Amino acid sequence: MTVIIGIDPGSTGYICAIRGAEKIDFRKIPHFKQVVGRTNRSFVDIRKMVKLLRSVHQSGSDIFAMVERQQPFQRDGKSACFIMGRNYGTLLNALDITDTPYDVVSPVTWKKHFGLSKRGTETKEQMKQRAADLAVQFYPALADDIRADKDFGLAECLLIGRYGGVKHGLTP
Numbered sequence: 001m002t003v004i005i006g007i008d009p010g011s012t013g014y015i016c017a018i019r020g021a022e023k024i025d026f027r028k029i030p031h032f033k034q035v036v037g038r039t040n041r042s043f044v045d046i047r048k049m050v051k052l053l054r055s056v057h058q059s060g061s062d063i064f065a066m067v068e069r070q071q072p073f074q075r076d077g078k079s080a081c082f083i084m085g086r087n088y089g090t091l092l093n094a095l096d097i098t099d100t101p102y103d104v105v106s107p108v109t110w111k112k113h114f115g116l117s118k119r120g121t122e123t124k125e126q127m128k129q130r131a132a133d134l135a136v137q138f139y140p141a142l143a144d145d146i147r148a149d150k151d152f153g154l155a156e157c158l159l160i161g162r163y164g165g166v167k168h169g170l171t172p
Helices: 046-057 078-097 107-113 124-138 140-148 153-167
Strands: 002-007 014-019 023-028 031-036 039-044 062-068 102-105
Touching: 002 046, 002 153, 014 046, 014 153, 023 140, 023 153, 039 078, 046 078, 062 078, 062 153, 102 107, 102 153, 107 153, 124 140, 124 153, 140 153
Parallel strands: 002 062, 062 102
Antiparallel strands: 002 014, 014 023, 031 039
16 A cells, blocks of 8 residues: 655645555654744744655555645745745655655645535635544544644645645556
């Protein structure tokens, strides 16, 4: 059985390892804080990320990761865009360092696959709640964890991983 890793790389993102419908490990992406100028910034901790990925590799199973593509928006400041790019690159580097095969998917693509595209006047919060509800349908054993995550990173991480499994014929 292939272990499918889903990665939602946002600042409140998660990484999950899906080993079938019932065996799922997850955690927030490891970060460290650093003062940049006068602001405390959060950066992906590559050492912890590599250690985490190596622990998944030690299971002896084949591994495949699906990562959500990050894209800055025009409204984001220069510093925020730089940090987003740095963190995204760090995550991809950790996958490369650990020889973890991966693919990248845009948010629009995986959300469209699951019918989670924005509906009319629906708010971002409502759309993310629908993603959480769908994740609970697929992974009912994690319902309490999914509902407790106010930022919806766990739900999105699980759906990104599931999309990767379906796209590459490795259905979790």
